[in-house]
Amino acid sequence: MAAAIECGAATKPSEKNMSLKTALSAASPLSLRIVAECPVTKARACDLLLPHSAVSTPVFMPVGTQGTMKGITVDQLEGLGCQICLGNTYHLGMRPGPDLIEKANGLHGFMNWKRNLLTDSGGFQMVSLVELSEVTEEGVKFKSPYDGKEILLSPEKSISIQNSLGSDIMMQLDDVVSSTVTGPRVEEAMHRSIRWLDRCIAANKNPDKQNLFAIIQGGLNAELRKTCLDEMTQRDVPGFAIGGLSGGEEKDDFWRMVSLSTDHLPREKPRYLMGVGYAVDLVVCVALGCDMFDCVFPTRTARFGSALVPWGSLQVKQKQYAKDLRPIDPDCQCPTCNRHSRAYLHALFKSDTAAMHHITIHNIAYQLSLMRSVRQSIVEGRFPEFIQTFMKRMFPSPEQYPSWAVDALASVNITLE
Amino acid sequence: MKLELTRVIQGRGRLGVLKGLGRTGQHSMEVPGCLLYTHFGTVPHLTQDTLHTLSSLPPVTQVTLAEHQEVLEEFKDGFRKFAGLHDTVLYCSLHDPATPCPTGYTTNKTVSVWGSGGRMELTVAKFMALQKTVQPDWYHSMSDGETWQSNTSRKRVRKSVDRTLAHLDECLLEHQKSQELDGVEVFGVVEGGDIFEERVRSAKETAKRPVAGFCLDGFQTGSMDQALRTQLITAVTKELPEDKPRLALFGVGRPDEVLACVEAGMDLFESFFPFQVTERGCALCFNFNISLDPERAGSAPPLETEKEAAGEPQQNGDLEVDSQTQMTPFEINLKEKRYQDDFRPLVEGCRCYCCRNHQRAYVHHLLVTNELLAGVLLMIHNTAHYHSFFCALRHALATDKLDLLKKRILSERDGQTERRE
Ligand SMILES: [Zn+2]
Ligand SMILES: [Zn+2]
Numbered sequence: 146m147a148a149a150i151e152c153g154a155a156t157k158p159s160e161k162n163m164s165l166k167t168a169l170s171a172a173s174p175l176s177l178r179i180v181a182e183c184p185v186t187k188a189r190a191c192d193l194l195l196p197h198s199a200v201s202t203p204v205f206m207p208v209g210t211q212g213t214m215k216g217i218t219v220d221q222l223e224g225l226g227c228q229i230c231l232g233n234t235y236h237l238g239m240r241p242g243p244d245l246i247e248k249a250n251g252l253h254g255f256m257n258w259k260r261n262l263l264t265d266s267g268g269f270q271m272v273s274l275v276e277l278s279e280v281t282e283e284g285v286k287f288k289s290p291y292d293g294k295e296i297l298l299s300p301e302k303s304i305s306i307q308n309s310l311g312s313d314i315m316m317q318l319d320d321v322v323s324s325t326v327t328g329p330r331v332e333e334a335m336h337r338s339i340r341w342l343d344r345c346i347a348a349n350k351n352p353d354k355q356n357l358f359a360i361i362q363g364g365l366n367a368e369l370r371k372t373c374l375d376e377m378t379q380r381d382v383p384g385f386a387i388g389g390l391s392g393g394e395e396k397d398d399f400w401r402m403v404s405l406s407t408d409h410l411p412r413e414k415p416r417y418l419m420g421v422g423y424a425v426d427l428v429v430c431v432a433l434g435c436d437m438f439d440c441v442f443p444t445r446t447a448r449f450g451s452a453l454v455p456w457g458s459l460q461v462k463q464k465q466y467a468k469d470l471r472p473i474d475p476d477c478q479c480p481t482c483n484r485h486s487r488a489y490l491h492a493l494f495k496s497d498t499a500a501m502h503h504i505t506i507h508n509i510a511y512q513l514s515l516m517r518s519v520r521q522s523i524v525e526g527r528f529p530e531f532i533q534t535f536m537k538r539m540f541p542s543p544e545q546y547p548s549w550a551v552d553a554l555a556s557v558n559i560t561l562e
Numbered sequence: 563m564k565l566e567l568t569r570v571i572q573g574r575g576r577l578g579v580l581k582g583l584g585r586t587g588q589h590s591m592e593v594p595g596c597l598l599y600t601h602f603g604t605v606p607h608l609t610q611d612t613l614h615t616l617s618s619l620p621p622v623t624q625v626t627l628a629e630h631q632e633v634l635e636e637f638k639d640g641f642r643k644f645a646g647l648h649d650t651v652l653y654c655s656l657h658d659p660a661t662p663c664p665t666g667y668t669t670n671k672t673v674s675v676w677g678s679g680g681r682m683e684l685t686v687a688k689f690m691a692l693q694k695t696v697q698p699d700w701y702h703s704m705s706d707g708e709t710w711q712s713n714t715s716r717k718r719v720r721k722s723v724d725r726t727l728a729h730l731d732e733c734l735l736e737h738q739k740s741q742e743l744d745g746v747e748v749f750g751v752v753e754g755g756d757i758f759e760e761r762v763r764s765a766k767e768t769a770k771r772p773v774a775g776f777c778l779d780g781f782q783t784g785s786m787d788q789a790l791r792t793q794l795i796t797a798v799t800k801e802l803p804e805d806k807p808r809l810a811l812f813g814v815g816r817p818d819e820v821l822a823c824v825e826a827g828m829d830l831f832e833s834f835f836p837f838q839v840t841e842r843g844c845a846l847c848f849n850f851n852i853s854l855d856p857e858r859a860g861s862a863p864p865l866e867t868e869k870e871a872a873g874e875p876q877q878n879g880d881l882e883v884d885s886q887t888q889m890t891p892f893e894i895n896l897k898e899k900r901y902q903d904d905f906r907p908l909v910e911g912c913r914c915y916c917c918r919n920h921q922r923a924y925v926h927h928l929l930v931t932n933e934l935l936a937g938v939l940l941m942i943h944n945t946a947h948y949h950s951f952f953c954a955l956r957h958a959l960a961t962d963k964l965d966l967l968k969k970r971i972l973s974e975r976d977g978q979t980e981r982r983e
Contacts, residue, residue: 212927216934218915221611241927245903249923257919468636480611484646488637489603492630495678497601498934502609 173383174313175356177415183528186557187407187434190523193415195313196354197253197261200228202415202436203519205422205512206263207444210236212246212256215444216502217509219258225479225510226517229261229313231439234306235270239291243309251311263439264312266303266360269321280320282337300344304357308350316386317345319360324392324399331364338362339376346380358417360388361406365398374409384415387435391420396549400433404556407434424453424515428535429553431519432528443512447504450494453511455538459487461504466491479510529559536561563700563747563774565593565807565829569959573796575824577959580807584651584699585745589621593807594824594959596833596952597624597653599660602678603645605945606837607937610646615915616946618953622651622700624832626658628677628684631692640697654698656689656705659812660834665708670725673704686732694742702749702777704729707812709755710780719755723764726753730771747774749809752798756786761794765801775807778828782813791819792826799827816890817848817951818975821968824955831952836944839893843929845908845940846947848892848974850954852966891975896940901926914946915939 178192193200207214207222208231214222222230232252237243241255249255252262271278271285278287284299300318307315318341320334342359349357359377363369377385387406390399403418410416415436421427422440430438443453450462452473459466459473472482473490481490481503493500522531532554540546543561551561567578575594583589598605598620605613613619625641637644642652657663657675667674672683684692689704706725709718730750737743750768754761768776778798781791799808807829814823815835823831839846889895896908907917908925916925916939928936958967 211931211933212924213933213935216607216938218612218935218938219919220615220915221609224611236931240931241902241923245923248903249905249921255924255927257924468633470637480609484610486644486646488633489645492633492678493602493604496629497604497606498937499601499604499607499609501934502607502938506609 173352173356173381174354175383175415177413179412181524181526183432183523184526185529186432186532186554186559187404188431188519188523188528188557189434189436190520191415191436193436195229195261195356197259197313198228200261201517201520203427203431203516203523204229204437205427205516206231206437206439207509207512208233208439208441209256210441211240212237212252214509215447215505216498217505219256221480221506222258222509223260225506226513227260227509229263230258232256232262232264232310232312233270234264234267234303234310237264237310238267238306239289243306247309247311251309253311261313262310263314264307264310264316266316266318267298267306268303268318271298273321280337282340284318300341301348304345304348305350308355311351312355314356314358314384315349316358317342317360319362319388322362322364322389324364324389324394326364327366331366332369335362335364335369335373339373342377342380342382346382356383358382358384358386360386360419361410362389363402364389365394365402367401367405370402370405371409374406378409378411382414384417385410386417386419388419390418391426396547397552400429400549400553400556403430403435404433404553410434422512424512425536425539425547425550427512427515428519428532429550431523432532432554432557432559443508444505447508448501450490450500450504452504453508455535457539461487461490461500462494463491473504473507474511477507477510478514479507481507481510532559533562563807565775565805567804570804571959573825574964575959576827576829577956578829580829583621589651591621592956593829594820594831594952594955595829596620596831596949597622598650599624599832599834599837601658602626602629603641603647605941606840607934607941612915612938612942615942616949617913618949620833620949622653623647624653624655624659625696625698626675626677627654627656627689627692627696627701628675628682630678631682631695632679634695637695640695642697651700652696652698654693654696654701655811655832656702657707657812658834659815659832660837665711668706668708668725673706673729686729686736689729690733690736690740693746694740697742698746700747700749700774702751702809702811703733703773705751705753705777705779707751707753707779709753710782710813712756712786714755716757716760719753719757719760722753722755723760723767726751726764727767730768730773734771734773749773749775749777751777751779751811752802753779754794754798755780756790756794758794758797761798762801765798769802773806775809775830776802777809777811779811781810781823788819788822792822795823795826795828802827817850817892817971820951821955821964821971824959825964825968833945833948836941836948838887839890839944840937840940842887842889842895843897843936843940844889844893844895845925846892846944847894847909848947848951849970850951850967852954852958852963852970891977896922896925897929898926902930908943909947912943912947914943916943916946 174196176194181190191202206229210233246255284297303318319338322334359382363373417437418435421438422442452459454474466487469487522528564582569577581590706722709722750773752764754764809830810828901922904922958964
């Protein structure tokens with residue numbers, strides 16, 4: 146209920162409060178204009194102005210780990226309407242390295258992408274990919290998988306690499322703990338993340354060109370999350386991410402932590418929920434008040450022939466599609482669905498890698514158009530109806546609605562039919 | 563199909579336009595020219611968007627007969643519609659020119675092809691049934707091409723010529739009976755290995771049949787030396803009617819070989835070469851510019867120094883020592899470390915999507931990180947470069963500068979060897 150009240154109150158922002166906040170973040174190269182707020186849920190539609198272009202939120206950001214989006218050219222990505230995508234600091238910092246990318250005029254120049262880029266801190270990959278990593282107050286220590294050399298990724302180092310990459314949004318280095326870990330380690334990581342945030346802010350050489358986002362930590366412990374929120378929202382950062390989730394925790398815990406975070410994040414700054422990209426999660430978390438999302442899933446799964454559709458997914462390589470002459474999704478307007486049938490794509494998977502590219506294009510188109518529809522419904526004041534229709538299409542019957550989604554939506558006044 | 567030749571210079575090639583292509587006859591292509599090489603109707607790595615960044619695509623798309631025939635049998639509207647290809651002439655060949663096929667599977671009545679589902683044994687009846695499901699605009703008859711290895715006996719070569727002629731007669735008989743193939747053109751296949759008399763016999767006999775053109779089989783790289791190849795092709799083309807096109811079947815792709823074949827009277831080529839170059843992580847960069855000022859090569863970089871630094875052509879990736887997969891002197895290997903901070907386009911002045919938008923350093927990065935975009939960008943560039951070469955070739959024929967072009971191409975080829983000595 147508290148959420149609903151705050152949502153209602155937020156639709157009439159006090160003039161004084163707004164002008165104060167604007168003054169505070171005047172220096173950052175980001176501005177957020179709230180276009181519409183859902184009168185029922187915590188959802189909002191915003192125009193996010195970043196150095197390279199405007200971004201309409203809620204937004205899904207495809208992940209281009211190595212400075213490329215699978216087999217898709219930057220022109221194709223632009224053609225699909227993508228306004229912002231991700232690069233991974235860990236990978237790009239290793240190969241080709243920050244010096245080379247700086248020489249190429251940053252990651253924008255290196256990959257020739259004219260719109261916005263967000264880079265992560267590199268910390269998450271380090272903990273998840275590199276076995277021999279050790280976290281100390283200094284930073285994350287690890288052995289390079291390429292030459293075995295010991296490397297320290299400190300908050301300063303992470304920001305220095307991200308400064309070289311020149312991304313529009315940089316992420317602070319945080320102390321990542323798996324969301325299934327409990328106990329004192331979670332608290333330690335939360336406090337360390339706050340200290341590292343301050344070091345990151347101090348290390349940013351381009352505060353006028355590059356935005357630095359804080360990452361809320363605290364595991365699945367509401368108290369720790371709240372402490373982290375209280376501390377971090379006192380820092381003048383242009384945006385916030387909700388971190389440490391989508392790592393195998395119970396969905397019941399997941400949505401409660403998301404909702405708790407959005408309850409305490411400032412209304413006038415963007416909220417980025419890290420690592421979330423399944424359609425149902427996106428729609429629910431928009432209702433909980435998140436603006437930005439990223440996930441490798443839609444592009445990764447495309448490689449295996451899994452196409453995302455409003456009723457779930459379609460495994461193009463399965464035998465049942467060998468003679469199916471319909472497009473992947475008859476209602477999809479993407480270049481793949483406009484030209485090719487399931488049967489042709491099924492056959493092409495045995496002949497050429499272009500089959501993957503076709504599915505990647507479709508999946509990115511699906512994610513982006515889903516978010517455009519979400520935004521449109523918020524703007525037109527019919528987001529609650531949108532959710533009902535979306536869920537009906539996604540699940541064969543209401544009995545199959547995941548209980549966490551039902552509960553999460555109920556918490557923002559949506560009772561699924 | 564009608565070949566209109568504008569220039570024929572004995573021993574110097576033919577220039578012209580192949581008109582009335584396609585069942586409705588609305589397409590035409592300039593010769594010498596190349597077809598569009600595909601995997602099941604898709605140019606390798608490319609979607610329609612990326613393919614159409616290329617200007618002046620060949621109007622003829624080549625597909626291989628035996629891929630996924632099961633589904634086409636059910637789909638009655640032919641391959642073109644199935645593959646979402648709208649405005650192209652479809653040419654159907656027996657084998658994929660980039661995939662060497664194992665020998666020892668041919669009998670008097672059958673040939674074997676390797677498709678998505680493994681080996682398939684074809685009789686003429688099966689072959690023709692497949693053509694009816696593919697519904698190409700143009701195909702070549704079934705042939706026994708197992709004679710390309712240099713140690714093939716005279717007896718085996720003779721057998722291959724006999725069989726191929728017998729297959730042709732059977733194909734033509736069935737073709738004329740098939741309503742589905744009304745308006746579709748058939749090319750006859752000239753075999754004969756490296757034996758003069760057999761080549762001439764094959765050409766003469768094939769020319770007696772009602773075919774629209776000819777495929778010359780068995781001249782792939784590594785099968786024989788260039789001089790012998792040229793002699794054989796010259797002997798064959800002498801026996802063929804002037805007004806019908808000649809296509810180099812299977813394995814002629816390198817620019818020096820293309821030039822030699824053109825001089826010997828060939829018109830059409832399969833463009834699998836840019837694909838092979840792409841697969842080994844290389845970019846075509848040979849200079850074919852014969853503009854008056856030799857210092858300003860225009861469409862190509864100052865390659866002399868570059869290739870010298872490269873040293874021995876490297877073989878990368880697969881251990882296959884097949885001559886078709888080896889790096890040629892016409893390309894640079896972008897995986898090499900010296901390209902990691904090279905911010906030039908693949909080829910200075912190239913107007914392809916890759917060169918207009920990306921740098922060698924980026925493509926190098928995509929290759930070393932095994933990213934799929936590497937294949938996409940290289941395929942775009944290599945296809946564009948190869949097609950431009952054919953364009954330059956036609957221009958050279960039209961302006962009597964074939965010698966100059968040949969000199970340029972051969973110096974690209976031999977440049978390295980000379981400098982090493
Ligand atoms: Zn689609
Ligand atoms: Zn190019």
